[in-house]
Amino acid sequence: MTRIIAACNQKGGVGKTTTCVNLAAALAAMEKRVLLVDMDPQANSTQGLGFDEGFDNDIYDAMLLPEAEVTKERIHGFIQKTSMGFLDLMPCSRSLAGLEVKLLSEEKRERRLSRVLESVRADYDFILIDSPPSLNILTLNVLTAADSVLIPIQCEYYALQGLAELLNTIRLVQQSTNPNLAIEGALLTMYDSRLNLSKQVAEDVQNTFSEKVFKTIIPRSVKLSEAPSFGKPVILYDVVSIGAVRYMELAKEVIEK
């Protein structure tokens, strides 16, 4: 049973891309068939897996296809194999930022991503979606297409402030375009056990999300921020680093849920 999980949080720089790339690689290392979908025009997930040029066919083109052309064979033409077996990527480029204007007058514009992913859902165990730091039509498409939302929360003050707005948006989507949308969990990122601030944020998050907080906590780790410059997930860059270990633990937790 395929699970489509979106990493969402409109606060910038909280670890959405880092979580998508490394959780996807960890699940693939456990021989789960994984598709990573990059829905952020910054294309950081695409870069994090080592791709850097614009593809002729990317998620932007797939979302603009007429409904009749959205078939499994056609959509697989937009998907790239990565250096890891079991891990595929649906890349994006800056042109994705132009989707908002292009879709304005279209019907069911918030379901474009959903119909693309449904056509290939059966070929994967997990589909992970990276989203931009905003609550716009791209994020609406992501929340409409997903079965559940994984919320990365940086252990910082400003990152806490935006949670109410995010939960509000999730509720609105549940009442309109995606009644089955669930919360996969809140993931604490860039945690530094030496800092009071990290402990305070962790406590607040536990109070807000209670049992929905992942037991796995991702600490601040240099290897995690170095790995993208080599175009590799951290388990291929430094498999014994704390970042690699924790994302493997997170993958186990996600599988067992």
Next chain:
Amino acid sequence: MTRIIAACNQKGGVGKTTTCVNLAAALAAMEKRVLLVDMDPQANSTQGLGFDEGFDNDIYDAMLLPEAEVTKERIHGFIQKTSMGFLDLMPCSRSLAGLEVKLLSEEKRERRLSRVLESVRADYDFILIDSPPSLNILTLNVLTAADSVLIPIQCEYYALQGLAELLNTIRLVQQSTNPNLAIEGALLTMYDSRLNLSKQVAEDVQNTFSEKVFKTIIPRSVKLSEAPSFGKPVILYDVVSIGAVRYMELAKEVIEK
């Protein structure tokens, strides 16, 4: 001669808000009259100065006023005094996210912020504008209203990737809505002298921006991330911390340019 400086970078979490709040406070400590304008619907600059409820009148309402009503007296009704002399705030709230839809069919929609700020420009020495992590109508308004752009660059790999896109957008604005827009400079943030990654990024930024890189570098500093939870700029939270010292140095550099 008033200078309107915008902090812009569509990459999330690079230090836009931290730079706006602390540079504004440092300039005010040097008895420059400063207005900080929060143009990010997350309202982090508003929170960073200790305000947390939605105001009846904020930047959203000011931008929707009919042109004839945009007068100095009227706009000062949208401006809040802060706990620091010489520092005023034009707050925002989440409703700002709705401006995009509201302005769609309006003429000169990218000039709404500019006409608001021009009405009070003479009352300040510096007007600093915090922007959201995206290149949308809000950021377009910010770039159209500004005299120059200060680009915070986090010393991380992903933060480098988005620079070409940002410089591209600045060029487009210079060719259309704001021919006089200049680059104030690139500011290295969250620099950690122990990390190769920080040194590599700093080198790349020097190569891209050459003399336009601020001599002042902002190191990673816990006091900078703790200060917002007390609703204070870092110079009021811990004036001897390295974060406070560096933002004071940055203020001097900005004044001398």
